[in-house]
Amino acid sequence: MERPHKMGFLGPAGTHSEAAALWLRGWLRAGAQQDAPARKLVPYPDIDDVLVAVERGEVATGLVPVENSLEGTIHVTLDMLARSETLAVVREVIWPVHNELMAHCKAEDVHKIVSHAQPISQCRAYLEAHFPQAEIMKVASTARAAKIAAAARAEDGIAAICTARAGELYGLTPLAHEIQDNMANATRFFEVARKDVGPAAATAGDAVAAGAASAEAAAGVRADKVLVICQLDGSRAGSLVDVLLEFSKRGINMTRIESRPARTQLGDYIFFFDLDTDAGAAVMDEALAAVRAKCAWLKNLGGFPVLTADG
Template sequence: MPQIAYLGPPGTFTEQASRALTTGFDAELVAYDAVPQALAAVRAGDVVAAGVPVENSVEGSVPVTLDSLVSGDPLVAVAETIIPITFDVLVRQGTTAAEVGTVASHPHAIAQVRGWLAENLPGARAEPAASTAAAAAAVDAGEFDAAISAPIVVEHYPSLERLATGVADVRDAITRFLLVRRPGPPPEPTGADRTSVAAVIAHEVGSLTDVLAELSLRGINLTRIESRPIRDRIGEYRFYLDFDGHVADARIGDALAALRRRCSEVRFLGSYPKADHSPSAVRPSASEQAFRASEQWLAEIRAGRLA
């Protein structure tokens, strides 16, 4: 059975995301200690793919993921998933709120439920754990009274039960994961796809405006942008761009070719179905038909058959 890497341990948001990313095909999930190690395992061929956080992770570091994606052999995303960040509060069966003296979790998870804790478990002392799953394991072992955990973890610990569910100080926070593998034919276009690239450009006035104009002139909808300094290349900047469309689309291919001419480096990070399946709106002037018609017209002109 093919193996897929993720940031462990089991029972975390990253396991939940990786399961969602691999729904429908048989794969064994393998936990790794850190995202760079999980990506190294994909590059080495030890696993076929890895599920990695790329936006607002609770336990992993997103900058580390982004830097690791572009350092080393190319990797491409083939699927994405977006999961809400809400926590379960788990206790040993029969424990009441009044009996909770200690509550454990990853410090970032504790930070995201601080308001809820003050209101609902005001007497409980927060204790750090290496992960949300490690917190549940410690409660299972009797070390703490309650754990702030990912919803998936209760499946691993039948002796625990939910004291509360859907806990989060901030409503509607989400975290986004990609399933990445070694380059190969991209997934078929679905009409609701996203394309990700990392582009390195000179750190000069207007260089990013020009790159984004290459997208907007072709009617391409940008969905995310983030700049990151490059460690060993003074005077250049790397931008992570996500936009609607598939590399097989004429307007996307045309834009990528333009980026290739304009940037000192463009790394294609994949075209994959959007998690929310929202169809890409395409202007008539940027449609497949418009591109085909304009190419045919140009060919006629060049052949001297039209003017």
């Protein structure tokens, strides 16, 4: 029998993370990698639990959110990637977010709405327009919100903002579809693996810089981006500009830059760069060598394709 490839995700069942993991599993089996191993999805309660499970080899890969188009960066993901010496990014998945309002009661009877903090924020204008008097309660996940609404009686008037799958899992009735304030709302996910093991693990070292993770390259899938993390000397004026110029003068497009505290002393920062690979391998290698010389340290987390889900 085929041995399953385990992929961890931020659970429980019914979350956007599970929906993205289910889509990715289907894409790998039916898309460009029909010979990909069967994947068993394993839920974890927190993002750091997913990444630690990958480091320990409990799962071959983990799918974790890194950024929402409305709410910004998921800091715990970046911080864990910066601290790890073993992780590489295998793929990016852009997941369109669909928020549903679901309950056992009718819409006119709703007086309490529960959900995770991010969907509540993403649906703020809708809630103010349609349920201005409703109590808003934040819980750990959209799946947890669906479970609370499912346990309530119709006369309790409790509704959940959740995924359609969560509502189906807990037997809820949809009251309204697509209630997010921005229909372009999307979350970026990274599929992460150990550099040294796993069927989709990224190749270690700077050779990854302009190429693809080993399994992706073998399948002929082009790497669209490279993720680089480094720490600059914050006491030296122009240190960030010097690094950016190394990319700019070589025609390397930077699609995203993010900074996080280095957790060493006040004023020290770590920078995260997402770089397009269009300039080619030799140019990217040259740029990263130049940047490395200007940094206290630099980590290359690999080249990876970007997939846009149709969910």
